[in-house]
């Protein structure tokens with residue numbers, strides 16, 4: 001199964017996604033447009049502040065929507081909050097998804113059953129069953145959202161399943177076709193299972209990438225020396241309308257690479273990675289029997305001063321390939337995409353999307369922290385890291 005999915009993330013397929021990604025990025029960027037005559041006038045500051053984390057979530061959802069479902073949700077269209085996609089089942093579904101990712105934030109700290117489960121684990125499930133029936137509780141909201149999401153998703157899957165001819169460019173069509181080709185058992189690939197896989201893909205690919213994109217812009221805007229170097233590299237690449245190829249993205253932006261790595265180290269979006277031992281194994285002097293759950297914490301590794309001196313400082317140069325720090329570092333010290341046979345499938349996809357977005361953004365704008373934003377930045381620690389109040393930025397159009 002993993003092999004089937006991996007084929008979607010091979011370099012040739014990724015390169016073919018470039019125009020789609022670029023067009024969503026250009027569309028999302030229009031949401032940043034400010035009137036040039038308003039620059040520099042403090043009375044107009046409100047007009048220049050944007051909730052960047054929402055723009056990036058919409059963008060990442062649109063992009064993965066096209067790769068996972070072959071559907072353009074249209075969330076990145078300028079003022080898309082008032083301009084919903086035509087297909088109502090899709091718009092319902094995606095509104096639920098945005099709601100669950102921003103409002104519910106995958107943060108279940110408000111859920112009584114979760115809090116109770118931490119204190120008295122065996123009472124968690126019975127309490128959840130009761131609380132999910134009481135309107136207004138977090139458990140009720142989560143249950144309702146999950147039900148809505150899965151029924152919307154089932155509709156999308158069923159509709160695609162009934163299509164006679166499927167374009168094999170997206171994930172959903174690909175797995176439906178693998179199932180139809182009888183390479184895998186129909187009993188295994190039930191509609192529910194396919195819906196769950198497609199949703200996992202959407203979730204894995206949107207919130208993570210959006211968070212990372214927002215943290216890069218947030219961190220760069222707080223470090224003018226980094227911003228200057230980054231813009232120099234981006235401007236040095238070529239004309240503003242020259243879209244870099246997949247090859248350019250991989251090889252011609254070494255400083256951007258460092259900025260992305262350092263941002264992902266600074267705010268590691270997937271703080272925990274789980275594994276189950278397949279055989280008895282000794283780790284760090286502890287003998288673990290078969291079937292033991294082992295939790296890896298890439299976010300903790302990323303702050304280890306042995307591998308990252310002055311780890312509390314944002315310093316992209318620490319990832320300079322020719323630098324001493326990079327050469328001396330343990331090869332597994334920085335693993336934001338995980339490691340081994342279950343490493344993130346979408347790593348190259350995400351990197352292509354992030355690089356393309358950053359290049360486009362800094363060709364046209366620079367950013368400052370909005371005074372309305374809290375300092376230091378407050379985070380929610382859930383399955384993935386999220387911003388408590390979003391990333392609010394002031395947008396300044398570049399005069400180039």
Ligand code: HEM
Nearest residue numbers: 204205208209212270336337338339342343344345346350
């Ligand atoms: C900055 C963006 C991203 C980060 C930081 C990230 C991080 C991760 C991490 C840490 C894992 C667990 C790896 C392990 O267990 O060793 C993972 C798994 C996964 N990711 Fe990503 N991811 C990102 C973007 C994406 C994108 C764009 C997609 C889809 C296009 C995606 C799809 C997946 C899938 C399907 C898995 C499960 C793989 C498996 O269990 O075999 N991710 N990701």
